[in-house]
Amino acid sequence: MPEKSDPIARPSTNSSADRITHAIHSLDWTTIATQLDREGYALLPGLLSVEQTDSLTRQAADMELHREIVTGGSGHGERFFLPEPLASPLDVIQTHFYTHLVHIANRWNEVLQTPDRYPTDLAQFLDFNRDCGQVRTLSHLNRLGETDNLTLQQYTEGKHIFPLQIVALLSEPGTNFEGGEMVMTEQRPRMQSRPMVLPLRQGDAAIIATAQRPFRGSKGYYRVQTRHAISRVRRGERIGLELFFHNAP
Amino acid sequence: MTSASTITLDNYEWQTIRSSLDESGHAVLPGLLTQAQCQALSDAYDEHGRYRSRIVMARHGFGRGEYKYFSYPLPAILDQLRHALYPRLVPIANQWNQQLGSSAHYPDRLDDFLTQCHAAGQTRPTPLILQYGAGDYNCLHQDLYGEHVFPLQTAILLSAPERDFTGGEFVMTESASGGQQIEVIPLQQGDALIFTVNQRPARSLRRGTRKVAMRHGVSVVHSGRRHTVGLIFHDAR
Numbered sequence: 001m002p003e004k005s006d007p008i009a010r011p012s013t014n015s016s017a018d019r020i021t022h023a024i025h026s027l028d029w030t031t032i033a034t035q036l037d038r039e040g041y042a043l044l045p046g047l048l049s050v051e052q053t054d055s056l057t058r059q060a061a062d063m064e065l066h067r068e069i070v071t072g073g074s075g076h077g078e079r080f081f082l083p084e085p086l087a088s089p090l091d092v093i094q095t096h097f098y099t100h101l102v103h104i105a106n107r108w109n110e111v112l113q114t115p116d117r118y119p120t121d122l123a124q125f126l127d128f129n130r131d132c133g134q135v136r137t138l139s140h141l142n143r144l145g146e147t148d149n150l151t152l153q154q155y156t157e158g159k160h161i162f163p164l165q166i167v168a169l170l171s172e173p174g175t176n177f178e179g180g181e182m183v184m185t186e187q188r189p190r191m192q193s194r195p196m197v198l199p200l201r202q203g204d205a206a207i208i209a210t211a212q213r214p215f216r217g218s219k220g221y222y223r224v225q226t227r228h229a230i231s232r233v234r235r236g237e238r239i240g241l242e243l244f245f246h247n248a249p
Numbered sequence: 250m251t252s253a254s255t256i257t258l259d260n261y262e263w264q265t266i267r268s269s270l271d272e273s274g275h276a277v278l279p280g281l282l283t284q285a286q287c288q289a290l291s292d293a294y295d296e297h298g299r300y301r302s303r304i305v306m307a308r309h310g311f312g313r314g315e316y317k318y319f320s321y322p323l324p325a326i327l328d329q330l331r332h333a334l335y336p337r338l339v340p341i342a343n344q345w346n347q348q349l350g351s352s353a354h355y356p357d358r359l360d361d362f363l364t365q366c367h368a369a370g371q372t373r374p375t376p377l378i379l380q381y382g383a384g385d386y387n388c389l390h391q392d393l394y395g396e397h398v399f400p401l402q403t404a405i406l407l408s409a410p411e412r413d414f415t416g417g418e419f420v421m422t423e424s425a426s427g428g429q430q431i432e433v434i435p436l437q438q439g440d441a442l443i444f445t446v447n448q449r450p451a452r453s454l455r456r457g458t459r460k461v462a463m464r465h466g467v468s469v470v471h472s473g474r475r476h477t478v479g480l481i482f483h484d485a486r
Contacts, residue, residue, distance in 0.1 A: 039469075073427030151428030181433040183420060183468070185389070191310040192388035195420040197433055197468040231420075231433040 016052065017092045023047070024096040032207065033104050036164070037216070040186055040209040040226050041198060044166075047205040052089060053170040057239050059087075060141040070142075070150065075229075077148040080141045090139065090243060093166065098122040098245055101164045101207065108163055111214045111221045118162065122245065125160070129247045134158040138244040141170070144180055144233045152185060152227035154211040155244060162245035163212060167198075167228070168205035170239040176202075177236030184208060187225040188215060210244075256281075256329050258337060266443070270341055270401070274445040274463050275421060275434060281441035286326060287407040291476040294380055299324070301373065306387065312466070314385035316479075319376045327376050330403075331480050335359035338401045338443065338482075345400055348450035348458050355399065359482065362399065366484040371395040375481035378407075381417055381470045389422055389466040391447040394485035402446050404465075407476040409438040414473030425451060425461040433468075446481070 027044070035042040048056070063080040070077045086094055102118050102125075109116055119125050129135070138155050155165070171177055182200055185193040198206050209226040230240065261278055269276035282290075293299060300317040307313050322328065339355050346353050356362050366372070375394055379387070392402060408414055419442060423430045434442055445463040453459045467475075 075428060075430060149430050149432075151430050152422075179433065181418070183431045183433060188310075192390050192464075193422075193466070194312065194386055194388050195418075195431075195466045195468045196386075197416065197418045197420065199416075199471075227429075229429070229431040231431045 016049070017088050020047075020089050020092055021096050024093070024100070027100075029100055032100075036104055036207060036209065036213070039196065040213050040224070041184060041196065042207045043198065043200075044205040044207065045201075046203050047093075048089075048168055048170070048203040050203060053168075053203050056090075056141060056241060057170050060143055060239055063141070073151060074153065075148070075150040077142055077144040077150055077230075080143070081137055082139045082141065084137050086137075086139060090241075094139070094243055094245065095122050097166060097207070098125070101162075101245070105163050108214050112212075112223055125162070125245065126247065129158070129160050132159045133249045134160055134247040136248045138242070138246065138248050140242055142230070142240045142242065144177075144230060144238045144240075146233055146235055146237075149180075149232040150230040152229040154225070154227050155248065156211045157248045158246065160246050161211065163210055164207055165210045165245065166205055166207055166241075166243040167200075168241040168243070169200040169202055170241060171237065172202040173200070177233050177238040179232050179234035180238035181231045182206070182228065182240075183231050184226060184228045186215075187227075188217075189222055189224075205241075256326065256333060258333050263337060267341055270443065270445075270449075273432070274423065274449045274451075274461070275432070276443045277434065277436065278441040278443065279437070280439045281330075282326075282405055282407070282439040284409075284438060287405075287439050287476075290324070290326075290378065290478055291407045293324075294378060294476065300378075306385075310388075311390065312385070312387040314379065314381040314387065314467075314470075316377050316379040318485075319374055319378070321374050323374065323376055327478065327480065331376065331482065332359050334403060334443070334480065335362070335399075335482055338399075342400050345450055349448070349460055362397075362482065363484060366395070366397045369395065369397055371397055371484045371486050373485045375479075375483065375485050377479045377481075379467075379477050379479065381414070381467065381475040383470055383472050385417075385467075385475075386469045387467040389420070389464040391464055392479070392481050393447060394481075394483060397483045398446060399482035400446050400449065401443055402482065403441050403443050403480040405441045405478045405480070406436040406438055407478060408474065410436070413438075414470055414475040416469050416471035417475040418468045419465065420468050421445075421463055421465045423451075423461050423463050425459065
């Protein structure tokens with residue numbers, strides 16, 4: 001799996017964090033931008049190595065203190081909110097993805113005629129978040145057992161919402177679990193929701209639209225609503241990662 | 250293409266199917282049609298004279314892809330299946346109505362139910378065949394065609410996943426407790442899925458029985474061609 005899906009050649013001597021930094025900057029950002037504009041998501045096969053998915057999985061087991069049991073309207077399962085500052089390699093992933101995604105986010109605001117622009121530096125954007133009382137980190141690991149699921153969500157509390165986020169799968173479908181697909185829906189004006197199933201394997205990630213994105217129709221751009229969910233796990237245990245660029249109040 | 254004797258529903262565990270429908274609003278009948286039967290239905294997609302209308306989904310905001318409604322008389326195999334499935338599902342449908350506090354009662358035989366539909370102006374056949382290519386999808390929806398609604402319907406996958414197409418998963422949503430739960434139902438060629446048309450009773454630990462609304466759709470097809478047949482028991486206005 002890691003050999004097949006490594007997005008770039010490995011620099012020979014660097015640490016895992018350096019490797020992932022290099023991988024992020026070597027991604028085909030033009031294609032990613034096109035995919036996000038068209039579909040609202042872009043797949044990043046093999047972003048995380050097996051060592052990294054294993055280490056994050058172990059982290060979930062050690063995070064009982066940060067555990068939140070998901071019930072009711074949000075589904076069934078467990079979420080483990082990650083304390084700030086994020087540990088490596090997630091801090092690196094968050095910082096370096098932001099420097100690329102901010103251009104897409106600002107272009108989206110421009111075509112949707114939203115006046116806000118995001119600063120080019122993540123630290124500065126997070127300062128704006130704190131100034132508005134958005135101090136609660138949203139990035140989390142989730143763990144779903146048999147029959148668990150997470151319902152369709154948008155993480156849009158607060159004034160500062162970054163329109164993109166990252167999701168990753170830390171377990172291997174077919175081996176560790178069955179079911180548990182990452183599903184997105186997209187609602188265009190006067191249309192019912194379009195479902196999308198993101199084909200993820202262990203270590204794969206995707207950039208997804210968190211809540212809204214521009215869609216180019218025949219009469220110009222309009223705003224579509226996006227949501228994402230994890231379908232019911234039919235067998236085994238599925239561990240996933242959600243990485244955000246904004247905080248919640 | 251096939252004889253009546255090849256369609257049998259006796260081999261399925263109907264108690265298990267009923268539990269699955271009560272529990273989750275859907276149940277799979279593996280291998281209801283053979284590969285040859287699937288192929289024959291798919292191959293006839295472009296034939297003239299079998300269908301009453303063709304719908305291009307993008308024109309109506311339903312999605313992308315197209316489907317055709319069969320004319321009466323239905324192809325023999327679909328007519329047999331519709332008649333064979335209906336009596337198996339009637340007890341479940343009637344119990345659901347009772348649980349949801351509805352006094353509506355479905356007759357034991359499909360022909361009697363269709364007579365009720367036809368008397369109410371729902372005279373047009375609803376069985377259909379859908380065709381999706383790369384980039385096509387079906388938005389989450391409910392197949393309602395008038396006042397008379399039979400609460401369960403069937404979809405049969407005619408194409409083979411991975412061989413004939415990739416993507417194109419059958420997706421269902423269930424709205425309850427303020428959230429929308431999603432289920433992706435894996436199907437193989439020839440498998441039939443029985444599922445909720447619009448709403449069903451669900452057990453709730455705290456509040457007894459509650460009503461949940463369900464919708465279904467097809468996720469974006471990544472490559473190839475995907476055909477399905479839909480058997481809806483009520484007819485359309």
